[in-house]
Amino acid sequence: xxxxxxxxxxxxxxxxxxxxxxxxxxxxxxxxxxxxxxxxxxxxxxxxxxxxxxxxxxxxxxxxxxxxxxxxxxxxxxxxxxxxxxxxxxxxxxxxxxxxxxxxxxxxxxxxxxxxxxxxxxxxxxxxxxxxxxxxxxxxxxxxxxxxxxxxxxxxxxxxxxxxxxxxxxxxxxxxxxxxxxxxxxxxxxxxxxxxxxxxxxxxxxxxxxxxxxxxxxxxxxxxxxxxxxxxxxxxxxxxxxxxxxxxxxxxxxxxxxxxxxxxxxxxxxxxxxxxxxxxxxxxxxxxxx
Amino acid sequence: xxxxxxxxxxxxxxxxxxxxxxxxxxxxxxxxxxxxxxxxxxxxxxxxxxxxxxxxxxxxxxxxxxxxxxxxxxxxxxxxxxxxxxxxxxxxxxxxxxxxxxxxxxxxxxxxxxxxxxxxxxxxxxxxxxxxxxxxxxxxxxxxxxxxxxxxxxxxxxxxxxxxxxxxxxxxxxxxxxxxxxxxxxxxxxxxxxxxxxxxxxxxxxxxxxxxxxxxxxxxxxxxxxxxxxxxxxxxxxxxxxxxxxxxxxxxxxxxxxxxxxxxxxxxxxxxxxxxxxxxxxxxxxxxxxxxxxxxxxxxxxxxxxxxxxxxxxxxxxxxxxxxxxxxxxxxxxxxxxxxxxxxxxxxxxxxxxxxxxxxxxxxxxxxxxxxxxxxxxxxxxxxxxxxx
Numbered sequence: 001x002x003x004x005x006x007x008x009x010x011x012x013x014x015x016x017x018x019x020x021x022x023x024x025x026x027x028x029x030x031x032x033x034x035x036x037x038x039x040x041x042x043x044x045x046x047x048x049x050x051x052x053x054x055x056x057x058x059x060x061x062x063x064x065x066x067x068x069x070x071x072x073x074x075x076x077x078x079x080x081x082x083x084x085x086x087x088x089x090x091x092x093x094x095x096x097x098x099x100x101x102x103x104x105x106x107x108x109x110x111x112x113x114x115x116x117x118x119x120x121x122x123x124x125x126x127x128x129x130x131x132x133x134x135x136x137x138x139x140x141x142x143x144x145x146x147x148x149x150x151x152x153x154x155x156x157x158x159x160x161x162x163x164x165x166x167x168x169x170x171x172x173x174x175x176x177x178x179x180x181x182x183x184x185x186x187x188x189x190x191x192x193x194x195x196x197x198x199x200x201x202x203x204x205x206x207x208x209x210x211x212x213x214x215x216x217x218x219x220x221x222x223x224x225x226x227x228x229x230x231x232x233x234x235x236x237x238x239x240x241x242x243x244x245x246x247x248x249x250x251x252x253x254x255x256x257x258x259x260x261x262x263x264x265x266x267x268x269x270x271x272x273x274x275x276x277x278x279x280x281x282x283x284x285x286x287x288x289x290x
Numbered sequence: 291x292x293x294x295x296x297x298x299x300x301x302x303x304x305x306x307x308x309x310x311x312x313x314x315x316x317x318x319x320x321x322x323x324x325x326x327x328x329x330x331x332x333x334x335x336x337x338x339x340x341x342x343x344x345x346x347x348x349x350x351x352x353x354x355x356x357x358x359x360x361x362x363x364x365x366x367x368x369x370x371x372x373x374x375x376x377x378x379x380x381x382x383x384x385x386x387x388x389x390x391x392x393x394x395x396x397x398x399x400x401x402x403x404x405x406x407x408x409x410x411x412x413x414x415x416x417x418x419x420x421x422x423x424x425x426x427x428x429x430x431x432x433x434x435x436x437x438x439x440x441x442x443x444x445x446x447x448x449x450x451x452x453x454x455x456x457x458x459x460x461x462x463x464x465x466x467x468x469x470x471x472x473x474x475x476x477x478x479x480x481x482x483x484x485x486x487x488x489x490x491x492x493x494x495x496x497x498x499x500x501x502x503x504x505x506x507x508x509x510x511x512x513x514x515x516x517x518x519x520x521x522x523x524x525x526x527x528x529x530x531x532x533x534x535x536x537x538x539x540x541x542x543x544x545x546x547x548x549x550x551x552x553x554x555x556x557x558x559x560x561x562x563x564x565x566x567x568x569x570x571x572x573x574x575x576x577x578x579x580x581x582x583x584x585x586x587x588x589x590x591x592x593x594x595x596x597x598x599x600x601x602x603x604x605x606x607x608x609x610x611x612x613x614x615x616x617x618x619x620x621x622x623x624x625x626x627x628x629x630x631x632x633x634x635x636x637x638x639x640x641x642x643x644x645x646x647x648x649x650x651x652x653x654x655x656x657x658x659x660x661x662x663x664x665x666x667x668x669x670x671x672x673x674x675x676x677x678x679x
Contacts, residue, residue: 045667065671067679134553152490155555156539234542239534242678254391254498255670256398 040262050258058263068247072267075243078161079226085166086173086222087215094177094214095207098184112174120168124235127164131155131236156238164232169225173218180214181207216279224272244268308333355380357603360393361409362386362590363544364564370619374610380603388543389497390414390660391670397423402595406604411588412447413499413516413660415456418593424455425594431605432457434613434630439650442629447661448591456591457608459616462626463580463587463657464495464503467561469551470575480507480581482558484529489536493547493559496540498673499586499660503560504529506583506658515586516661523672530676540677544568551576563625587657621645627653 042054062068093112101108115123130136133150141147153159184207192202230245244264251261303325308316316333319325357380359366366384375382385405387393393408394417402423410418418424429435435443438458448456468477477485480503483492494500502515504526512522538556541547548568550556566576592608594601610616617633620626627646628634634647646653663669 065675067671067675070679132553133555152538238539239537239677240679242674247674247678250670250674253395253399254389255667256394257667 037262038266040259041266043259045257045259058260061260062263062267068244068264071242071247072244074241075227075245075268076271078158078165078243079223081162082165082169082226083173083219083222085162086170087219089166090170090173090177090218094174094181097174097178098181109178112171112178115168116171121231123168124164124232127160127167127236128155131160131163156236156241158237158241160236161232161241164236165226165229168232169222172221172225176214176217176221177211178214180211184210212282220272220275220279223275227268227272303329305329305332305336309336355600355603357382357407357600357607358384358405359407359409359607360385360387360396360405362411362564364624365409365590367619367623369623370611370616373615374607378603378606382607386543389495390499391497394418397421397595402597406595406598406600407607408593408595409590410448410456410593411590411660412445413588413662415448415591415593416450416662419450419455423596425596425598425601427454427457427594427608428605429454431602432609432612434609437630437632438612439629439631441651441654442589445589447589447659448593456593457612458589458591458629459608459611460620460624460626460628461587461589461654461657461659462562462624463585464500464560464562465566465585466558466579466581467547467551467566468558468577468579469554469556470577472554472557473577476577476579477558478579478582480504480583482581483560484533484536486536488558490538491555491557492533492536493539493541493550493556494533494537495547495560496542496677498666498669499663500560501526501530501669501673502658502660503586506586511583514661515658516663523668527672527676530673534677537677548572548574564623567623567625585657586660588660589654 040050041058042056044051044053044055044057097105097108097112128135131154132138133152133155135155137154138147138150142150154163188206188210189202192206197205227243228245230243230249233241233243234246244267248261248264248268251257251264303319308325308329316325316330320327320330355378359382361384363386366382366386371382371384374380385396387396390411390413393410394414396404397408397418398421408414408418415424435457442458444454445458448454448458466477466480466482468482470476482488483494485492501518501523505512505515505518505522507529508522508525512518518526539550541550541556541559541561544562544565545568547556547559547561548565551559551565551569552572552574563578566578569576592604592611594604594608598604611620612630614630614633614636617628617630618636620628621637621641625645627650631650634642634645634650637645637647639648642648
């Protein structure tokens with residue numbers, strides 16, 4: 001038992017007192033409002049007010065309406081897609097930043113974070129300009145004689161949503177990966193080399209397991225952000241590309257059906273919670289021995 | 291260093307006195323040793339507090355004269371907004387919404403506190419009234435009210451319980467818009483929005499209320515496209531599902547459609563004359579068509595929130611917009627039909643004909659105006675299932 005743990009045991013009370021304030025804040029301003037919101041799923045709407053008698057009619061609507069389940073599946077698929085693309089793009093960048101950049105690392109990190117300073121909407125509109133039929137990408141491809149006519153599926157389709165969201169969430173994947181990769185001591189990799197592992201094997205057996213917490217952190221962030229997003233599909237998507245976030249927002253806004261909206265939130269919460277639990281079970285949340 | 295010391299100013303070197311002097315004098319005195327850096331700092335603080343206090347005071351004065359509104363695009367154009375702001379010494383801050391649903395959502399969720407006024411189309415006021423969000427209109431304070439055509443004075447969409455809750459200021463159809471450069475012949479029917487030859491270049495307004503427009507294509511045509519039974523709704527859903535593979539995008543705001551048409555992403559769509567004005571401004575060639583099946587349309591009124599901080603100012607804006615400057619301004623900026631018969635008469639004859647103002651009663655009756663739909667949440671569901679499912 002470390003001395004820190006012994007010290008903790010005897011000095012519990014001040015620690016508990018310190019925790020009361022943030023816990024109280026979270027409870028009052030986060031847990032209770034979310035709880036109130038979710039209980040709306042048990043009510044129904046009788047124009048124009050909400051009827052507060054308990055009912056399961058929203059659950060029935062969710063199960064019966066093909067629309068909601070289909071859009072939910074579509075959203076999960078998009079979230080997985082964006083997370084995988086981000087992982088593939090972020091890993092090399094984070095690895096290079098953590099292990100190959102010796103001088104001016106701060107500047108390199110700043111450049112990673114820099115896009116976050118610009119508004120999310122501006123980046124979405126930028127993709128609209130880039131990907132359109134008379135946009136920069138199509139003009140370039142035609143000028144280079146790669147294509148004869150503009151490629152129309154790049155905009156107002158699932159591809160534009162995938163590209164834009166991958167780009168926008170990328171810093172959120174690079175940073176956690178950078179943090180874990182930075183912590184891997186060079187001596188471990190040298191030892192693996194000494195024991196006969198080539199770079200691929202060393203990567204697979206040493207780097208990847210140690211990077212798991214970073215992968216989970218970045219992956220969860222990207223996944224949850226995409227699950228909730230609805231601005232990218234609204235501005236960049238075409239017919240049949242809308243995601244669950246818009247349907248939920250519609251219920252709280254235009255359709256004025258808060259109970260159904262609250263009902264639609266529950267599957268999203270369940271999905272993300274399940275992934276969190278599985279990640280925890282797989283040991284990805286434990287701190288590695290530095 | 292021996293320096294000739296200037297004679298001290300009789301007012302003295304108090305912070306307030308220093309704050310009033312030009313900076314060169316103050317720093318000269320600092321160099322001379324007459325005052326210390328502390329004195330300069332105190333003077334600057336006194337200056338800072340004074341200007342800060344002035345700003346706070348002005349802020350309060352400004353807040354009393356701010357009018358907040360949520361509107362359709364174009365209804366706060368500089369042409370009529372700026373003269374109003376100058377004449378009444380106020381600021382008009384506005385949010386442009388893409389659909390009436392957004393306006394309703396904003397008002398409902400904020401209890402009417404976010405905005406003083408809404409430019410509500412004929413389907414919206416009843417929803418706002420039922421939610422208890424509207425203030426009654428005091429027509430005695432409207433100087434231009436008497437000049438409205440009778441049918442716009444107390445129409446049923448803004449009159450509830452024999453009381454008036456809106457000021458009707460503009461109306462018009464949702465037209466069939468197409469790109470004159472890309473088409474050899476102008477389309478004549480709403481079926482053009484379902485035509486294979488425009489595949490991948492069609493757009494339509496992302497608004498469940500548009501179900502009424504597509505209901506005009508049903509056979510037999512319903513008497514009232516805003517009252518549809520389940521079979522008719524299912525039939526409209528089939529039309530929308532058939533249309534979906536041909537649609538490039540469902541537009542949300544007028545500007546979005548204007549840009550899509552200018553960028554040649556879209557060649558044909560439904561829209562309003564404000565949109566074609568925007569396209570024309572960018573050297574496009576929009577063609578407006580009234581299809582043979584008829585059109586749906588809207589009649590817009592200014593409604594005032596019950597929680598409005600500035601009821602009188604809001605009423606003044608409504609009065610301005612049904613007055614000669616506001617009404618003529620609307621015809622120029624938006625291309626919409628207006629409600630003030632004196633203002634209409636002041637326009638050239640051909641412009642009056644263009645804007646449907648020479649025979650308002652008949653022209654107005656030709657348009658199937660938006661109405662409150664009792665089962666609107668069902669419409670939202672049908673629309674979402676058809677366009678997104």
